[in-house]
Amino acid sequence: MKEVKVLTKVLKANDMIAAEIRSLLDLHAVPCLNLMSSPGAGKTTLLEKTAKLLSGSLSLAAIEGDVATSLDGERLNAVGIPTVQVNTGGGCHLDATMIKDALQNFDLDKTDLLFIENVGNLICPSTFDLGEHVRVVLLSLPEGEDKPLKYPAMFLNSSVLVLSKVDMVGWNVGTLAASRANALKVNPRLKVFEVSSTEGTGLKEWADYLRALVVEKKRGKRD
Amino acid sequence: MHELSVAQRIVEIVEEQAAKSGLARVTAIKVRIGKLSTIVPEALNFCFGFATEDTLAAGAELVIEEVAAEARCNSCGKTFPVTEAYFLLCPSCSSPDTTLLKGQELDLMSIEGETPDGEKPDDGRTGDVTPKPGDNVQ
Numbered sequence: 001m002k003e004v005k006v007l008t009k010v011l012k013a014n015d016m017i018a019a020e021i022r023s024l025l026d027l028h029a030v031p032c033l034n035l036m037s038s039p040g041a042g043k044t045t046l047l048e049k050t051a052k053l054l055s056g057s058l059s060l061a062a063i064e065g066d067v068a069t070s071l072d073g074e075r076l077n078a079v080g081i082p083t084v085q086v087n088t089g090g091g092c093h094l095d096a097t098m099i100k101d102a103l104q105n106f107d108l109d110k111t112d113l114l115f116i117e118n119v120g121n122l123i124c125p126s127t128f129d130l131g132e133h134v135r136v137v138l139l140s141l142p143e144g145e146d147k148p149l150k151y152p153a154m155f156l157n158s159s160v161l162v163l164s165k166v167d168m169v170g171w172n173v174g175t176l177a178a179s180r181a182n183a184l185k186v187n188p189r190l191k192v193f194e195v196s197s198t199e200g201t202g203l204k205e206w207a208d209y210l211r212a213l214v215v216e217k218k219r220g221k222r223d
Numbered sequence: 224m225h226e227l228s229v230a231q232r233i234v235e236i237v238e239e240q241a242a243k244s245g246l247a248r249v250t251a252i253k254v255r256i257g258k259l260s261t262i263v264p265e266a267l268n269f270c271f272g273f274a275t276e277d278t279l280a281a282g283a284e285l286v287i288e289e290v291a292a293e294a295r296c297n298s299c300g301k302t303f304p305v306t307e308a309y310f311l312l313c314p315s316c317s318s319p320d321t322t323l324l325k326g327q328e329l330d331l332m333s334i335e336g337e338t339p340d341g342e343k344p345d346d347g348r349t350g351d352v353t354p355k356p357g358d359n360v361q
């Protein structure tokens with residue numbers, strides 16, 4: 001019998017590819033956001049609205065992750081975001097290899113801002129580094145205010161929270177204040193946006209934040 | 224259910240390491256899993272059985288060491304367990320400026336197995352090579 005010390009992160013291979021992706025994006029000064037949430041929290045709708053606000057001034061790109069279909073990819077292409085659809089074929093999350101492959105399809109020198117829409121799932125995607133700069137978790141009001149407490153890893157591993165569908169306040173679907181408080185309890189450092197994609201609430205603040213990310217990244221490259 | 228892909232990664236690393244160390248068969252695999260890692264030990268164990276089928280780790284035991292979550296307050300300096308009661312908010316001074324120290328581990332610690340002719344370890348190491356809690360994971 002022989003015991004061999006290994007001491008390695010199980011996801012080391014993924015992390016190494018993610019680090020490669022991050023350097024590549026840095027080199028081209030392209031900030032990248034990884035959008036994660038339960039199915040249906042409003043990721044694609046938010047990106048559609050974001051396109052309306054930003055595509056006049058910035059060139060956006062997206063990688064769309066879904067278990068099956070290219071429906072979301074088609075929605076984003078339809079609003080003018082060049083999008084590569086990735087199907088995981090049952091997989092519950094995107095991994096760094098999928099992003100590395102998808103990136104072949106973009107000219108990063110002509111891209112200002114890259115979005116990754118992860119597979120709708122509040123658990124698994126948080127474990128896989130995709131080389132993004134910002135992890136964004138969406139929590140829609142109808143999901144209920146207890147979700148940050150029940151799925152803490154996702155909130156711990158994100159730096160931005162978009163409280164979505166805030167127009168649905170009044171539908172007796174959990175309160176905005178409690179959703180925000182529970183998320184901040186899990187991760188007090190979350191930067192929070194309250195957004196309704198249908199009514200337009202909070203979209204300006206979100207768009208301003210994205211513009212600032214682009215400016216910051218380009219400045220970082222010049223310095 | 225990303226436990227299956229995690230189990231497959233474990234098997235890949237194990238095969239690599241077994242080849243390097245001249246193991247013909249792997250009988251036990253030790254992993255360390257943080258409470259906040261999103262990996263459910265039972266699910267991982269279940270998937271591990273499938274992932275090891277027809278590999279040199281077939282039938283190996285997966286030994287899971289769970290690691291409780293712990294954070295340090297950057298304001299008052301105290302270390303505290305991360306629990307559902309307050310998560311990352313310091314229970315002593317209520318500061319949100321805290322650093323998670325433990326709880327997100329997903330590490331492969333060691334493997335145990337048999338060399339082709341049942342010979343003793345040939346790496347000159349003697350005694351216990353079980354990783355210690357303080358060991359650094361690359």
Ligand SMILES: Nc1nc2c(ncn2[C@@H]2O[C@H](COP(=O)(O)OP(=O)(O)OP(=O)(O)O)[C@@H](O)[C@H]2O)c(=O)[nH]1
Pocket residue numbers: 037038039040041042043044045046072119120121164165166167168195196197198199
């Ligand atoms: N009331 C309301 N409904 C919204 C809002 N945003 C999205 N929806 C609706 O919520 C549903 C799901 O929206 P999607 O944008 O497809 O959600 P998603 O997160 O991309 O979903 P998956 O990709 O399947 O995980 C659709 O019916 C949207 O019209 C919002 O701000 N308010």
Ligand SMILES: [Mg+2]
Pocket residue numbers: 043044045072117
């Ligand atoms: Mg979508």
Ligand SMILES: [Zn+2]
Pocket residue numbers: 296297298299300301313314315316317318
């Ligand atoms: Zn404190």
